[in-house]
Amino acid sequence: MNTALLNAYNSYTTARAQFRKRIYFNVDEIYSNCDVIEIPDEPFLSLCILPNCRLAVGSKENFRSVDYSLLRQGLNFQHTTCHKTPIPNFILTAVDTSRVVVENRLYNINTESYVEFEQDEEPILHICCYDQRYILYTSYSSVKCYDTLTSAKSVLATDSYYESLYCFETLDNNRIAIGGVSRSIAIYDLATGVETKMLAQEYTVTRMLYLQDNKLLVANKSAVLALWNIEDESMELRNRFEVEITHLVYLSHDYVLCACDNGDFYIISTLDLSIVDLIRHRICNRMNQVELLDDGRLVAITENGKLLVWQHFAYMRTSIRFLDRLKSAVAYCDCTIIFAIE
Numbered sequence: 001m002n003t004a005l006l007n008a009y010n011s012y013t014t015a016r017a018q019f020r021k022r023i024y025f026n027v028d029e030i031y032s033n034c035d036v037i038e039i040p041d042e043p044f045l046s047l048c049i050l051p052n053c054r055l056a057v058g059s060k061e062n063f064r065s066v067d068y069s070l071l072r073q074g075l076n077f078q079h080t081t082c083h084k085t086p087i088p089n090f091i092l093t094a095v096d097t098s099r100v101v102v103e104n105r106l107y108n109i110n111t112e113s114y115v116e117f118e119q120d121e122e123p124i125l126h127i128c129c130y131d132q133r134y135i136l137y138t139s140y141s142s143v144k145c146y147d148t149l150t151s152a153k154s155v156l157a158t159d160s161y162y163e164s165l166y167c168f169e170t171l172d173n174n175r176i177a178i179g180g181v182s183r184s185i186a187i188y189d190l191a192t193g194v195e196t197k198m199l200a201q202e203y204t205v206t207r208m209l210y211l212q213d214n215k216l217l218v219a220n221k222s223a224v225l226a227l228w229n230i231e232d233e234s235m236e237l238r239n240r241f242e243v244e245i246t247h248l249v250y251l252s253h254d255y256v257l258c259a260c261d262n263g264d265f266y267i268i269s270t271l272d273l274s275i276v277d278l279i280r281h282r283i284c285n286r287m288n289q290v291e292l293l294d295d296g297r298l299v300a301i302t303e304n305g306k307l308l309v310w311q312h313f314a315y316m317r318t319s320i321r322f323l324d325r326l327k328s329a330v331a332y333c334d335c336t337i338i339f340a341i342e
Helices: 003-020 027-032 313-331
Strands: 034-037 046-050 054-058 062-067 081-084 092-094 099-102 105-108 113-116 126-130 134-138 142-147 153-158 167-170 175-179 184-189 194-200 205-210 215-220 224-229 234-240 245-250 255-260 265-269 275-279 287-292 298-302 307-310
Touching: 046 287, 046 298, 054 092, 092 126, 126 167, 134 167, 153 175, 153 184, 167 205, 175 205, 205 245, 215 245, 245 287, 255 287
Parallel strands: 046 092
Antiparallel strands: 034 307, 046 054, 054 062, 062 081, 092 099, 099 105, 105 113, 126 134, 134 142, 142 153, 167 175, 175 184, 184 194, 205 215, 215 224, 224 234, 245 255, 255 265, 265 275, 287 298, 298 307
16 A cells, blocks of 8 residues: 555544544533623523624624624623614524624614514514525514515415424525424425425424535434435434434534533534534533634523633634545545645
8 A cells, every 4th residue: 555545544543533532522621611701681692693703692682793703701792882672682693794684674783774574473483694685584384585685575485383383404506495393394496486305304303404415414303313315305314312402513524513402512423423522511501592603613692691602612623624634635545646635
């Protein structure tokens, strides 16, 4: 065997073994790097990442935006940019650098003006933005799309069951995956509004995460995590865990962070849906929202209104990227080419 190829393979297997022995994930170190940020008498309810390296955090009466490079314990959010709103900020998401969706209103941060895009009595349960233009949102009985440029509104899906709780995930090629208690996942073409695929699920879908190459990771109410191939509508992998998975966060093609109902975090391998590592903390039992910043730090809103920032996750993501690059280098080696990691 070529020496360069052998060295590459040995380096990769050694690094992966160390990875599994928790050299990259030290529970105590991760916990010690968790900063707790809160405002007295103003619990945080939601957060969203703005495109210009800023973080918006919503509470009962306003939402605040801050440069997330400043996120450290002791940060005084009371002196950050504050936008007053007359409604509780349970739903908060960003459209672009200047527009934020708060519940059923599209706010312009620069002008402090807003447009009310939904006036139905049913509450909005889940919302996201697509292509810095479209607002996708769900109520109990339907999934709708609002075009922020033309103000046109369309209904993508409806359900006769009032108790239906939809969740959805944006895919590539103008597609969206929609799930709910109907125990199925519908794939819609956003351009035409036509259902193109249907994935049959066992239980109520709670979270979805699109990886790539038509692979969709799905969590349900029965603590089952499944990996679907959208193209041929087949379930490739399935694993049942001890607790329900409430959030899915993309780390790399091979690794996903799962927030659990009891407050723990799983690091899951997408190759076999096994638990690579378990991260516990002693702050709260449940996360209302979990996001990964561009610089690799993890932020979360707890059920008791605190904002948590894990500084150590930036190092963790660097470790994962190193393993991915090393694996790619091995895959592209042959007997005459010496590999290089960018």
